[in-house]
Amino acid sequence: MLALIYFIILGVIALGSAICVFLSRHPLYGALSLVLSMVSLAGIYGLLGSPFVGVVQIMVYAGAIMMLLTFVIMVLNGARDSKTPMFDKVSLFVIPAVLALSGLVGFALVQAPIAFDASALRGSVALTSQTLFDTSSKGQGYFVLFEVLGLLLLSAMVAAVLLAKKRLGSINEGEDK
Amino acid sequence: MELQAIYIQFLALALFSIGLVVAISRRNIFFVLMGVELALNAVNLSFVGFSKTLPDTLSVTGQIVPLFTIAIAAAEACVGLAMVILIFRNRESMDANTYSNMKG
Numbered sequence: 001m002l003a004l005i006y007f008i009i010l011g012v013i014a015l016g017s018a019i020c021v022f023l024s025r026h027p028l029y030g031a032l033s034l035v036l037s038m039v040s041l042a043g044i045y046g047l048l049g050s051p052f053v054g055v056v057q058i059m060v061y062a063g064a065i066m067m068l069l070t071f072v073i074m075v076l077n078g079a080r081d082s083k084t085p086m087f088d089k090v091s092l093f094v095i096p097a098v099l100a101l102s103g104l105v106g107f108a109l110v111q112a113p114i115a116f117d118a119s120a121l122r123g124s125v126a127l128t129s130q131t132l133f134d135t136s137s138k139g140q141g142y143f144v145l146f147e148v149l150g151l152l153l154l155s156a157m158v159a160a161v162l163l164a165k166k167r168l169g170s171i172n173e174g175e176d177k
Numbered sequence: 178m179e180l181q182a183i184y185i186q187f188l189a190l191a192l193f194s195i196g197l198v199v200a201i202s203r204r205n206i207f208f209v210l211m212g213v214e215l216a217l218n219a220v221n222l223s224f225v226g227f228s229k230t231l232p233d234t235l236s237v238t239g240q241i242v243p244l245f246t247i248a249i250a251a252a253e254a255c256v257g258l259a260m261v262i263l264i265f266r267n268r269e270s271m272d273a274n275t276y277s278n279m280k281g
Contacts, residue, residue, distance in 0.1 A: 003179070004179060014188065014192065015191055015192065015195075018215055019195060021195070021199055021212075022195055022199050022203075027207035027208060031207070031211065034211050041221075041222055044188075044222065047180075053225060061218070061247055065251050068255070068258060069211070072207075072258045072262065076261070086203060086205070091202035095202065098194050098197050098201075101194070101197075102190055102194040109186050110183070114183060114230045115181070115182055116180075116181075116182050117230055117232050117236065120231060120232070123237070123240035127237065128240065128244075140238070149248050149249070153252050160258070163262075163263050
């Protein structure tokens, strides 16, 4: 019962701030609403018994990714063309299409007999690290994915630096602007 | 009245729908990126909610995969924002409709 009350509170906050993202004009307000939505989702992860995912959600998602997004919004002054309409004619078709899609998926979900299993393991730090770094041959091999993910993050960082920097040897051209 | 597994899935579905609508129908490029992030969040929530419906050792996978998803979302945000900065230098606009220079 208590879990349901907590879930309703956190879910209403998450949904409301997601709707705020949809309706806000300034990207900065949208980003802050999105941070609120992510933090309440982290609370739901903790409620479901996956505290490590919740903490990673707060640290990486709400802390790092959204901080980067907010930083870029502030640097580029993303509200400078707030005179343009928020939506265009495509939105008239997108919203009914997405509503139809979610209605179909919701119908399929109602048909599916799913229930919580009491023997589901709690995703604590110890269990997560044991599973993630299980290098024995009987393990599930997540450590390989972990290494690949390190390579992916490195290549993404290199790509971002190469994309966002000015051309090499164009220091004088940059000063002209 | 207890917390049912289906409620989690409905919340994830609603968040995914809102994220999809934000990503497709908003014109500001930052809202497009934020909609993608919201949809990724909803998928993570769905993973964790489904993993709790499985018996003991089977329920671990659904709690590992969101960690990878979050890391991939970090890489996606990094490259996406770098591209936004790059395009913004040429176009001086946040409107995604002005970015389409390939007619089609």
